[in-house]
Amino acid sequence: MRRGENIYKRKDGRWEGRYKKGYKPNRQIKYGYIYGRTFNDVRTKLYSMKAYYLTQQELYGDACIPLEEWGMTWLKDIQQEVKPATYSSYDYKLKKYVFPYIGETYLNELTEETGKHLIQLWRTMGLEVSTMQVILRITAQCLTAAKQKNYLKENPFLSLKLPKKPKKTIRSLNKREQRKLEKVALAEKNQTGIPTYLALHTGLRIGEIAALRWKDIDFERNMITVNHTYQRVALGIGEQKTQLLIGSTKTESGTRSVPMGQALKKNLLKHRRKSKGNYVFSTKGHPMEPRLLTYHFHRIRKKCGLEEIHFHQLRHTFATRCLEAQSDILSVSALLGHNSTKLTLDTYADSMTEQRVEVIYRMEAAVS
Numbered sequence: 001m002r003r004g005e006n007i008y009k010r011k012d013g014r015w016e017g018r019y020k021k022g023y024k025p026n027r028q029i030k031y032g033y034i035y036g037r038t039f040n041d042v043r044t045k046l047y048s049m050k051a052y053y054l055t056q057q058e059l060y061g062d063a064c065i066p067l068e069e070w071g072m073t074w075l076k077d078i079q080q081e082v083k084p085a086t087y088s089s090y091d092y093k094l095k096k097y098v099f100p101y102i103g104e105t106y107l108n109e110l111t112e113e114t115g116k117h118l119i120q121l122w123r124t125m126g127l128e129v130s131t132m133q134v135i136l137r138i139t140a141q142c143l144t145a146a147k148q149k150n151y152l153k154e155n156p157f158l159s160l161k162l163p164k165k166p167k168k169t170i171r172s173l174n175k176r177e178q179r180k181l182e183k184v185a186l187a188e189k190n191q192t193g194i195p196t197y198l199a200l201h202t203g204l205r206i207g208e209i210a211a212l213r214w215k216d217i218d219f220e221r222n223m224i225t226v227n228h229t230y231q232r233v234a235l236g237i238g239e240q241k242t243q244l245l246i247g248s249t250k251t252e253s254g255t256r257s258v259p260m261g262q263a264l265k266k267n268l269l270k271h272r273r274k275s276k277g278n279y280v281f282s283t284k285g286h287p288m289e290p291r292l293l294t295y296h297f298h299r300i301r302k303k304c305g306l307e308e309i310h311f312h313q314l315r316h317t318f319a320t321r322c323l324e325a326q327s328d329i330l331s332v333s334a335l336l337g338h339n340s341t342k343l344t345l346d347t348y349a350d351s352m353t354e355q356r357v358e359v360i361y362r363m364e365a366a367v368s
Helices: 039-060 067-078 084-097 112-124 129-148 175-186 194-202 206-210 262-274 290-303 312-324 329-336 341-347 350-367
Strands: 007-009 015-023 029-036 223-226 228-237 240-248 256-259
Touching: 007 039, 015 039, 029 039, 067 084, 067 129, 084 129, 112 129, 175 194, 175 290, 175 312, 194 206, 194 262, 194 290, 194 312, 206 228, 206 290, 228 290, 256 329, 312 329
Parallel strands: none
Antiparallel strands: 007 015, 015 029, 223 256, 228 240
C-alpha cells in the first residue's frame, strides 16, 4: 500500500519512507529509509531527512561514495605520480588514522564537524600536533581530488584548525660536545665514525649520507652533490613489510651542492683508500642502511656520555655552527636544502639570539 510522498505500508504493518541521499559511483540513486508505526510519524521524519540531504547536496554534492572507497581509488591513481616513500606514508596514515573512523561516511555526508570529531579522536590517541598536521593534509588532498572529479562541491576539511603546535627547542651540541664527538668518531675502527663526522660538517640527513656515492664528491672543487636518499619504506604487502629504496631528495631544493672543508676532505680521502664499491658507506656493495648508520652513531655518542641525542641533531648542530659564524640565512637555508628561508628562520630562531645581540652592539657603536 502506498500513500504518496514515497511512503509505503509494509507487510509487517509498519510504514516506510524513502528519500534520496545522492548517487552511487555508477550514478544509480542511493536511497535512505525511514520506518515508523504511523504514516504521520514517517512523513514528519521524512521531510526532515529530505531537507537535510537536499542541503547536503547543495553544499557538498550528491556523491554517495564511502570515503574509504574513494580514498583507495585516489591512492591507486597517484601511486605512479609520487615517490614510493610518499605513497607508503599516505597509504599507512589513511588506513590507520582516517578510514577506521570515518571511512564508511559518504563523501557528501562529510562536514566540518566530521573533521573536528576526527581531530578530537586523534588527540585522545595522543598524536603529536605535527603528526595530525600531516594526516589532515593528506586527507584534504584526497578530498580535493574528489572535488576535481565533481564528487564534491566543496572540501569540508580545508577550514579545519588544529591545536597550536607547542614550540620545541632544538638541542644542538655545544662546541665542547662536538669536539669530543668528532674525536671519538674519528678514532672508531673500520672508520664507522665517518658518517657522524660527515653529518657534523655538512648537515646532510641520514638518508642522504646513506645514498652518497663517490662520484657525488668532487675532491678537485671540494664540493659534495646531494641528489639521492636511501630509506626503508613500509610496504605492508604479504610477508614483506618494508623495502629499502634509493630515491631522489625530499624536495627540489633538497638537491644541492655542499662545500667540503679541508678537515672533512682529508678524512674522506683517507676513507676512500679503504673503501670498496661505488657508495661512500657500503656493506657488500650496497649502500649502508640508515639504521646501521644510526647504530654506529649511538655507540659513539654513548662513549662520549651524550644522552638523549639522536642523529638528526648533528644536522642541527651544523646549522647552529654556521649561524654562529655569522653566515647569512639564505646561505644556511641553501646548505640545509630547505625550500624556504622561513623554514630555516622558524627552526633556528633560538640559535640566532646571540647574533641579534651582536647586531645591537654594532648598531650602538656605529651611532656613538
